[in-house]
Amino acid sequence: MGYTDLNAPLRTIMTPGPVEVDPRVLRAMTTPILGQFDPRFLELMNETMDLLKYVFQTENKWAFPVDGTSRAGLEAVLCSVIEPGDKVLIPIFGRFGYLLQEIASRCGAEVCTVEKEWGQIFEPEEVINEIKKVNPKLVVIVHGETSTGRLQPLEEIGRFCRENDVLIAVDAVATLAGVDVRTDEWWLDAVIAGTQKSIGVPSGMAPLTYNDRIEKILLARKKVERGLSGGSSNNSRRIQSNYLDLSQIQDYWGPDHLNHHTEATTMLYGLREGLRIIKEEGLEARLKRHQLHEKALVDGLEAMGVELYGDKAHKMTNVTCIKVPEGIKDEAIRGTLINDFGVEIATTFGPLKGQILRIGSMGYSCRKENILKVLGALEAALIKYGAKVNRGEALQTALRVYENSSEPVLI
Numbered sequence: 001m002g003y004t005d006l007n008a009p010l011r012t013i014m015t016p017g018p019v020e021v022d023p024r025v026l027r028a029m030t031t032p033i034l035g036q037f038d039p040r041f042l043e044l045m046n047e048t049m050d051l052l053k054y055v056f057q058t059e060n061k062w063a064f065p066v067d068g069t070s071r072a073g074l075e076a077v078l079c080s081v082i083e084p085g086d087k088v089l090i091p092i093f094g095r096f097g098y099l100l101q102e103i104a105s106r107c108g109a110e111v112c113t114v115e116k117e118w119g120q121i122f123e124p125e126e127v128i129n130e131i132k133k134v135n136p137k138l139v140v141i142v143h144g145e146t147s148t149g150r151l152q153p154l155e156e157i158g159r160f161c162r163e164n165d166v167l168i169a170v171d172a173v174a175t176l177a178g179v180d181v182r183t184d185e186w187w188l189d190a191v192i193a194g195t196q197k198s199i200g201v202p203s204g205m206a207p208l209t210y211n212d213r214i215e216k217i218l219l220a221r222k223k224v225e226r227g228l229s230g231g232s233s234n235n236s237r238r239i240q241s242n243y244l245d246l247s248q249i250q251d252y253w254g255p256d257h258l259n260h261h262t263e264a265t266t267m268l269y270g271l272r273e274g275l276r277i278i279k280e281e282g283l284e285a286r287l288k289r290h291q292l293h294e295k296a297l298v299d300g301l302e303a304m305g306v307e308l309y310g311d312k313a314h315k316m317t318n319v320t321c322i323k324v325p326e327g328i329k330d331e332a333i334r335g336t337l338i339n340d341f342g343v344e345i346a347t348t349f350g351p352l353k354g355q356i357l358r359i360g361s362m363g364y365s366c367r368k369e370n371i372l373k374v375l376g377a378l379e380a381a382l383i384k385y386g387a388k389v390n391r392g393e394a395l396q397t398a399l400r401v402y403e404n405s406s407e408p409v410l411i
């Protein structure tokens with residue numbers, strides 16, 4: 001049963017992305033096309049940049065989306081900053097750390113990694129000691145590691161990098177707009193996000209921001225491109241990618257609006273509307289909303305008797321991982337949820353595959369009815385497959401969390 005000729009069913013999507021999209025965003029995406037040099041379109045681009053600065057909590061000059069999914073944003077920052085032979089440190093504590101390692105090594109970096117057991121995060125001193133040992137040009141690190149549901153504290157690492165003239169770029173794809181990400185206060189030089197996670201817009205753009213320390217590198221590498229490098233004193237190499245060259249993309253988003261790619265018009269309409277919704281809700285209220293629904297979910301799961309996975313002190317607010325009970329297949333539970341209840345949750349990757357299930361509560365999907373639905377459906381599936389659960393406890397517990405909330409729960 002679908003509501004268009006695509007026959008795409010209406011789902012309750014409780015994964016770590018893509019997530020459900022506010023109908024306002026979908027409506028905005030049916031707005032007629034404007035040319036990319038239309039004065040109104042230029043205004044829309046500028047409005048989007050301002051809204052992004054608000055969500056990234058930054059005074060940076062540059063904040064814009066790169067067209068392509070989140071990894072296009074990661075790749076744009078890494079290939080624009082890293083020159084062949086540059087030392088790059090990547091602390092890895094889950095699947096997305098390996099993605100950063102792969103991209104950085106494709107850029108020709110001399111990549112140094114330090115790894116943590118999955119389910120853990122790094123104590124800031126551990127990363128700082130590694131920086132002292134390796135002395136990299138750039139540290140690239142994941143903020144919310146979606147594969148394990150862990151949240152890496154960044155402020156101390158960011159401060160150390162700034163004080164020691166090391167750059168730091170952060171994969172905040174899963175966190176931005178659902179978990180606090182303080183670009184400036186945490187001394188982060190570049191931050192990359194994704195639209196289909198906590199921002200709550202379809203997949204297809206990678207909003208990012210960077211400061212003048214990054215821009216300096218871009219401009220130096222652009223001079224090389226124009227043959228203005230000034231001889232042997234400047235060893236910079238031209239940025240290898242055209243599409244992901246941030247120096248060109250910033251010229252497109254800047255006041256001169258120099259032609260580069262053709263902006264993805266419809267995606268921009270969607271992103272702008274998604275960001276306007278965030279601004280109207282207020283970033284702080286939005287983060288609180290994610291916390292409240294997390295509490296209802298986690299308390300409900302614990303009341304059900306389900307075991308949570310990972311270091312509890314560093315759990316992502318918007319991703320909750322549970323252990324799959326002994327003798328039950330993760331895909332069987334996921335299958336019952338989606339086929340019988342229309343509720344989608346996620347399995348995971350690598351060493352944890354089959355052992356945990358991941359429940360996302362991001363953006364527009366992070367709503368009371370969705371939390372209650374996923375708890376009810378999960379309980380039914382677990383009972384069906386013979387797990388021992390405390391029947392009926394989960395929903396009552398979650399309902400009490402909502403009743404006891406000091407603020408009215410509107411959605």
Ligand SMILES: *Cc1c(COP(=O)(O)O)cnc(C)c1O
Nearest residue numbers: 069070071096144146173174194
């Ligand atoms: C989802 C995700 C990505 C990849 O995003 P795509 O949009 O699929 O390219 C990267 N990093 C993290 C932490 C993610 O959660």
